[in-house]
Every structure is written in C-alpha cells, then in structure tokens.
Amino acid sequence: MQNGTGIASTPSFExxxxxxxxxxxxxxxxxxxxxxSFRLGRQRFEQKMRLDxxxxxxxERLLAIAMRELRQTQEAFRRVAxxxxxxxxxxxxxxxxxxxxxxxxxxxxxxxxxxxxxxxLNRQRIVTIPPGAPVAVAPTPRFYRWTFAxxxxxxxxxxxxxxxxxxxxxxxxxxxxxxxNEHLRDFNYGALWSISIHEVFPGHFLHYQHLRQxxxxxxxxxxxxxxxxxxxxxxxxxxxxxxEGFRRDDPQVRLGQLAEALIRLCRFVVGIRLxxxxxxxEQGVRFFREEAFLEESSARREAERGTFDPSYILxxxxxxxxxxxxxxYKAQAGAEYSLRAFHDRxxxxxxxxxxxxxxxxxxxxxxxxxE
Numbered sequence: 001m002q003n004g005t006g007i008a009s010t011p012s013f014e015x016x017x018x019x020x021x022x023x024x025x026x027x028x029x030x031x032x033x034x035x036x037s038f039r040l041g042r043q044r045f046e047q048k049m050r051l052d053x054x055x056x057x058x059x060e061r062l063l064a065i066a067m068r069e070l071r072q073t074q075e076a077f078r079r080v081a082x083x084x085x086x087x088x089x090x091x092x093x094x095x096x097x098x099x100x101x102x103x104x105x106x107x108x109x110x111x112x113x114x115x116x117x118x119x120x121l122n123r124q125r126i127v128t129i130p131p132g133a134p135v136a137v138a139p140t141p142r143f144y145r146w147t148f149a150x151x152x153x154x155x156x157x158x159x160x161x162x163x164x165x166x167x168x169x170x171x172x173x174x175x176x177x178x179x180x181n182e183h184l185r186d187f188n189y190g191a192l193w194s195i196s197i198h199e200v201f202p203g204h205f206l207h208y209q210h211l212r213q214x215x216x217x218x219x220x221x222x223x224x225x226x227x228x229x230x231x232x233x234x235x236x237x238x239x240x241x242x243x244e245g246f247r248r249d250d251p252q253v254r255l256g257q258l259a260e261a262l263i264r265l266c267r268f269v270v271g272i273r274l275x276x277x278x279x280x281x282e283q284g285v286r287f288f289r290e291e292a293f294l295e296e297s298s299a300r301r302e303a304e305r306g307t308f309d310p311s312y313i314l315x316x317x318x319x320x321x322x323x324x325x326x327x328x329y330k331a332q333a334g335a336e337y338s339l340r341a342f343h344d345r346x347x348x349x350x351x352x353x354x355x356x357x358x359x360x361x362x363x364x365x366x367x368x369x370x371e
Contacts (some may be wrong), residue, residue, distance in 0.1 A: 054355035066268035190256020203234035210347035219350025232318015
C-alpha cells in the first residue's frame with residue numbers, strides 16, 4: 001500500500017506517526033497552556049486510598065505512622081552501620097556502596113543470587129515454590145531503561161508456564177564516569193540482594209506463580225489487583241527474609257535491606273506531603289537525600305515520581321498491613337501457626353485488597369488493617 005508520497009504505509013508507520021504528533025501536541029501546545037497543579041489535595045488523596053485499598057485513616061494519621069516507622073528504621077540502620085564500622089554510620093554505608101558488581105556483570109551476579117534464594121526458601125520451608133518455567137535474568141530492553149530493575153511475568157491465565165524475565169539495567173558505555181559510578185553504587189551487593197528478593201524470590205515472580213494456581217477468575221485477575229498487596233508483599237519479603245536468617249552473618253545484606261526500606265518510607269512521607277500539604281519537589285529531593293541517604297539523581301527521580309504516582313506510598317503501607325495481618329493470624333492460630341502455611345494461604349487468595357485478605361484469613365471480626 002502506497003501513500004501520496006510514495007512511501008509504503010503500514011499500521012506501525014501510521015501508529016508511530018500518530019504518537020509523535022501526540023507528543024508534539026503535549027509538549028508544544030498543551031504544556032505551555034497548562035496551569036494546573038499535580039497535587040490531588042487532601043480530600044481526593046484520602047478518597048483514593050479509601051476507594052482503592054480500603055484505607056480509612058486520614059492523611060495526618062498515615063503521616064504519623066510513616067514518621068514513626070522512618071525514625072525506627074533509621075535507628076536500626078545506624079545501629080547496623082556502626083557495628084560494621086565501629087564509628088560513623090555514613091562512612092560504613094559509603095564503603096558498603098563501593099562494594100558492587102563491576103560494569104557488565106550485574107546480570108550474571110543477579111542470576112547467582114536467585115539460585116541461592118531458592119535454596120534458602122526450600123531449606124527453611126518459608127513458602128511453597130510451585131513448578132513452572134525458569135526465570136531468565138537479562139539486560140533491561142532499551143525502551144524500558146528508565147527503570148532500575150523490573151520483573152516481567154506472563155499473565156496468570158496462560159495455559160502453560162512461560163518464561164519470565166528479571167531485567168537489570170546495567171551502565172551504558174556512553175555515560176559520564178560519575179553517572180556510571182553512581183549507578184553501580186546503587187547496585188551495591190547489599191541492595192542488590194533486596195532487589196532480587198523483591199522482584200523474584202519470594203517477591204513478584206513467586207507471587208505470580210501462586211496466582212496461576214488460583215481457581216477464582218476474579219481473584220486471579222490482575223485487572224483488579226491491589227497495589228498495597230502486590231507491592232506490599234514484595235517489600236515485606238525483603239524484611240521477612242532477613243528475619244528468617246538469610247545471610248545472617250553478612251551485615252551488609254541487612255544494611256542494604258534497611259536502605260531499601262528507608263527509600264520506601266520516604267516515599268510514604270513525601271507522597272502524603274506532596275499531595276496533601278505544600279511540599280515542593282525540591283523539598284522532596286532534599287528529604288530523600290537527608291532521610292534515606294540517597295544521591296542527587298536518585299533522590300530527584302524518587303521525588304518527581306511522587307508527583308504522578310501518589311500510590312507509591314503503598315509499598316510501605318502494604319508491608320505494614322501484611323506484617324500486622326501475620327501477627328493477627330499467628331495469634332489466632334496459636335500452636336498451629338506456620339509461617340509457610342500463612343504465606344501459602346495468603347498467596348492462594350489472589351491479589352485482592354488486604355481488607356479482604358483479613359476477612360478470608362481471620363473471619364468477619366478481623367480488626368484494623370494498620371495502626
């Protein structure tokens with residue numbers, strides 16, 4: 001098929017042209033005329049949390065919980081860092097960040113980590129690992145390289161197990177040397193363990209493996225999935241694995257887990273203050289730098305994300321709700337309690353909101369989700 005210029009016209013050619021025109025419209029026409037604020041405002045923010053996740057606490061209470069957890073986690077971070085250094089905690093963290101895989105080696109290192117994680121999960125009987133296709137660790141595709149690491153898993157309704165991909169973004173040869181070094185510092189071994197736990201075992205990938213076995217189509221569908229549960233589960237796993245003794249003799253792994261927790265806690269605080277108060281993006285950048293010890297580019301990326309993704313507060317909120325659910329389930333089960341049984345039952349209920357998980361696991365009188 002030919003168009004008026006003699007150039008072959010294909011659906012993909014037409015689609016790319018339409019997208020380019022739309023981008024031009026957004027950047028050159030709409031953006032200069034846009035005067036609106038990114039802020040949801042307190043009322044809409046609280047309504048979003050209530051309707052999306054069943055969270056009925058107001059913004060002030062959520063912020064108080066976030067600040068409480070942030071201070072406790074910072075204290076734990078300083079305690080572990082001091083034990084490694086015998087002195088200034090930030091010096092210990094700076095040294096730990098220098099211990100990272102070399103450029104070009106992030107993918108093979110992450111693959112080795114997955115093998116060790118599977119062995120630990122099976123040995124400690126933490127959660128069932130259903131049979132299925134293996135995970136391939138690979139460099140992040142070019143179109144998605146704005147991400148740090150990601151898990152791409154086939155949908156739960158696939159008739160047979162298909163290969164999943166754990167993507168890691170390595171440095172690019174054309175980057176300035178300081179950008180390369182900063183990127184690799186963020187992939188220090190301690191943090192990379194938490195990233196692999198979060199994305200693959202027993203985080204997102206294992207969650208999807210369990211989801212394939214759920215019989216209810218509604219609970220199985222990711223169309224209605226709860227962000228607090230999906231991201232909360234993966235973030236919960238980072239802490240849970242340390243609690244269960246993973247690499248207990250390596251304080252760098254514990255420090256990496258706490259560093260990742262601090263980032264999510266700062267999201268909790270900054271997300272609320274960006275949308276319910278008058279915090280600016282620059283103030284958010286400073287908060288991530290001072291409270292989560294992030295470097296400039298990472299802090300800016302996190303603060304800017306909060307403007308368009310207020311739900312990123314749900315990583316920590318979801319983790320805290322799962323931890324509370326676990327303790328409530330344990331108290332109810334008594335001597336019959338098993339961590340593996342709790343995890344299997346939890347994942348077996350699908351991706352429903354945590355308020356529904358509480359009803360399914362604890363019954364109608366199941367108490368508060370978060371306190």
